Amino acid sequence: MRYYLKIFGCQMNYSDAERISAFLDEYKIKQAASVDEADLVIFVTCGVRQSAEDRVYGQINNISKHYPKKKIILTGCLAHRKDVQRRLKGKVELFCEIKNFPKEIKKILNTKYQILNTKDKLCKDYLQITPKNSNPYTAHIPIMTGCNNFCSYCVVPYARGREYSRPAEDILREIKSLVKKRYKEIFLLGQNVNSYRSVKINFPKLLHKIEKILGNFWLVFLTSHPKDMSDELIEAIAQSKKICEYVSLPAQSGDNEILRKMNRHYTIAHYRKLIKKIKLSFEELRANSDQGKRLALDKLPPAISTDIIVGFPGETKKQFENTAKLMREIKFDMAYINQYSPRPETAAWKLKDNVSKKEKVRRDKLLTEILKKTALENNNKYVGNVIEVLVDKKLGSKLSFGELRANSKQGESLALEPHEYLAHTRTQKKVIFFSNKKIPIGSFQKIKITKAKAFGLVGKIN
Ligand code: SF4
Known part of the structure; x- marks a missing residue:
């Protein structure tokens, strides 16, 4: 039996797919190079936007039409949705939330296909599976999963459940093993990575522990919520030699009323203050370095990346202008600009999606133009260095x-x-x-x- 993975969406899904691969390896099920060669096609789905969802429907319909004998398993953010299950009934063999993957796939392999693996210990928490890393020098490690924030547009709390932080020992063990294999870059992943909390260890403390692991590697983490960005964390980023100068801090909007409707729990004044603190902490670091202190002299100025939604229900032109103003002012290095797409189950689903597609496209384009200018301005500072x-x-x-x-x-x-x-x-x-x-x-x-x-x-x- 051979399997093929179809992965959609964010890095978390790619990281989950590495654990699925490792699990199937233990059952001696081989990875196929294409759908053609596979008996089992596993969809790791994304439910963040309708377009990603539509691609899943299109591809599953296509496979079941042309290859009716192939078995399809659907996991990821769409797996728990009853409307998705109804729509794909008869085409998908198993709908399975990622956290239940080991247990449920084992059941199918054992009973339906008589494929056994005597190492029962494999049937455990999926985050404890040692992943089959797809890149030989960069690794993505989920340190937590789920989310408690319920931003009004987001499916994650429904798709992945409440926040769960992995024990620090498991994370440290995984990193040490990667560093031993000469991995050069480690991404720590979580939907809300800076609210990580394991027994007595918060996120900055976890970073300090990782910093102490011997070896030459870069450390990056994604994604932070502005309400959980503490001074302790900003200091840890600025002082560390291993933590890269890359801060992903989604603003989502530059308007307080829209932020309130999005249930984001911060104001634009708070967001501005955070960015100022981050930039200042790096400047102070440079100033202090002249006084002979041990500091990370190779540090670059921090690059700030953000996520923005345009066309949230009720977003007026004036409210959108506040977002454009924020972008001009902060001068982001990168911004992932998304046109609002209503998602079933979320609180915003009930609001009228009243910004037209044409207007969403216009707003998206306008912000992209601002981004191009600010990113170029920031990049120009690298020339000659x-x-x-x-x-x-x-x-x-x-x-x-x-x-x-x-x-x-x-x-x-x-x-x-x-x-x-x-x-x-x-x-x-x-x-x-x-x-x-x-x-x-x-x-x-x-x-x-x-x-x-x-x-x-x-x-x-x-
Ligand atoms: S913080 Fe908000 S946007 Fe991020 S995963 Fe949680 S609910 Fe979604």
């Missing part, structure tokens, strides 16, 4: 073969062909760089930045 990057992949050659031949002297080999690579900075900015030598993928390199673009940098090996 040498910074550390993590190499992701080799791209094509910078020059065409004709140009290379024209540039090389008679009889000279084409050994000077520059290799083109894609990498990223600690601030999660993409960097294209050139080198005459081959560079190992997954290695840290020092790059001199020569050019800035809105969504990336260009440089050469230093």
Whole structure:
């Protein structure tokens, strides 16, 4: 038997898929290279937007029409929804929430397919499964799952249930094992990562413990809620050598009335104050470094990323303007701008979705234009500096073969062909760089930045 994974949505789903793979490996079920070769197709679904949901329906309908013998399992954010189950009845073998995956898939494998695994201990909390990491140098570790916040537009508290934080020992063990295997970048994941709390350990304390793990690796975490962004956490980010200078802090709107309707539990004044504190703590760090204190001198200015929803029910042009104003003022490095999409079960589902599609598109475009300007402004500050990057992949050659031949002297080999690579900075900015030598993928390199673009940098090996 072979399986194929169809993954939609956020990093959490990709991370869950790594645990599904590891679980199926233990049952000697092999991963197929395509749907064609698979007997079992597992959909790890996303319910954040209608478009993501529609793609799942389209693909499942397609598979059941063309490959009626293939079995389909649906997990992720749509699995618990009764309307989804009704709609896909007869096409999906099993609807299963991710937290129940080990138990429920085991039952099916044992009873329906007589596939047994004597190691019963496998049938446990899915977060205790050691994942089959799909990348050899970057790993994503869920440190918590679920959410207690019930933002009025969001499906997560319904799809994943209440917040659950993994024991700190489990997380530390997983990181130590990855560092031993020379992993270079670790992402800590959670829907509301900064409200992590295990026995006597809050999120900043967990970060301090990770900081003490020996090894050269970057640490990134996603995603923080502004109401849980404490001074202790800001200090931990600024002081740490391992925690990257990348802060993902969704504002969602720049208008207090819309924030209230979204049930976000903070005001724009609070959000502004947080950003100011984050930027100031890095500036103070730099100022103090001249006084001979032990500080992380290699730190970059922090990159701030946000999430914004445009066209929330009732959002007036004036309220939208407040969001545009916030974006101009904060000068975000990245913003994930989403056009509001009503989601079943949520509180906002009952509100009239009264901003037209055309207006949502206009607002989205306007914010994207602001983002392009502020991101470029921030990226320009990198030009001329040498910074550390993590190499992701080799791209094509910078020059065409004709140009290379024209540039090389008679009889000279084409050994000077520059290799083109894609990498990223600690601030999660993409960097294209050139080198005459081959560079190992997954290695840290020092790059001199020569050019800035809105969504990336260009440089050469230093
Ligand atoms: S904090 Fe709000 S937006 Fe984030 S997962 Fe929880 S409910 Fe959803």
